[in-house]
Amino acid sequence: MWLYAARRLLMTIPIAIGVTVICFALIYLAPGNPIQSLLPPAATAQDVADLKHAYGLDKPIPIQYLIWVRHALTGNLGLSIQNNQPVLGEVERALGNTVPIAVISVVLAFAIALALGILAATHVGGILDRIATAIAVLGISVPQFWLGVILVIIFAVELGWLPAEGMGPHGSDEFSFFRWSDAKFAIMPIIALTLLPLGILMRTTRASIAEVLALDFIQTLRAKGLGRGAIVVHAVRNALPQILAMAGLQLGYLLGGSILVETVFSWPGTGFLLNKAILTRDIPLLQGTILVLAMAFVGINLAVDLIQTAVDPRIKRA
Structure with a gap:
């Protein structure tokens, strides 16, 4: 190992x-x-x-x-052309704002996808399977930025329940998820970011669990009189490494792939920073941000690979 x-x-x-x-x-x-x-x-x-x-x-x-x-x-990514500030500091601040909503979005998507995937895999061809599949297709098909705009129109403009943009009334330096006055700013960005990984993870979960349920050892467990719930637990445990691997990939994607969502909500994360660097042609900032995000994605892939090896005893790697 x-x-x-x-x-x-x-x-x-x-x-x-x-x-x-x-x-x-x-x-x-x-x-x-x-x-x-x-x-x-x-x-x-x-x-x-x-x-x-x-x-x-x-x-x-x-x-x-x-x-x-x-x-x-050496950690020196140069100075931003626009504000003459160290690029590494700019990227660190933006990454610190993106990581919480990205992690929450992936965890939320994973939990919902696991529940829907189990229902779909245990009722293949049934109404529950069709509903779960429709949700997955919707999640994959609907553009995240478009959903963000719709959320703003409904919950910020029409209903006035949630703020449309920003990161808390006091800015990102004092933001806290434990204060409702701050946390409500993150609700719509999290919903917009959750939809795509939800669709992908739901399809992965359904396919993986359905495949396991069709294996011979599951038929053996049924023949021995094991209950439906216990069989599902065995199937989930066998399918979990593949689902976790996909969840890790989605986390890596959200760290740098949320440019339009963060721009819609003016959330000062890595996506918003990339958009600003592109528009201002700030080469040092753009290079530094892309480099950090790319290496973060490589690191997440490495961590997922090692976790998958640890949780799945069938994978033997010297």
Whole structure:
């Protein structure tokens, strides 16, 4: 097990290198010039050259890449072009705002999907199976940002029950889920983020449990007189590693894939930060955010793989 974990850690090195190369290349292939947004219209060519030199943008791209990677290894992701603040601090604050709602969304989706998946798998072809499948299809099909807009229209504009945007009346620095005045700001973003992982996890749960229920050992348990509830527990335990793996992937996706949802609700998380960096062409901020999110996704995949190995004795890895 430990040897396998060490091997998996070593495998993340080429993945990390590939992530840095792709991240760096894609940003420089995008149109636009971040320097122009910082200079007045009357700026001279010398002003442009001086500012490029200050940010190291006058060097060849391969040299810029190597310098960036060297600094990134020490935790220095550079300074934001727009506000001249350390990128790492900006990303840490945004990640601290995204992680709670992402975790809550995945846990909520996992709990609901597990219940619906069990009902669907034990009533294949029945009305419960059709209802659960319809919910899963709805979750996968409905765009999250569109759902966010609908929630704002209903609960913020029409009913006035929930605030439409922001992160608490006192801002993100003093936000607490244990205060209703703050927590109500997170309700609609969490609902919008929960729908997609709910649909994916429900389908995974139904398929995995139905597959296990069709195995020979389940028929043996029935022949021995084991009750329906106990059989379902055995099926869930056998299907759980696959479901947990999918839940981990959904968590990684929500950390960086919630750009539109966080923008709709003005939630100052990683998605909102990415959107701001893209719109302002803030290259250091964009590079640093993508790098941190990509490595977080790799880390989550590694953790899920190791957890799956630990909870499923059928998986033997040296």
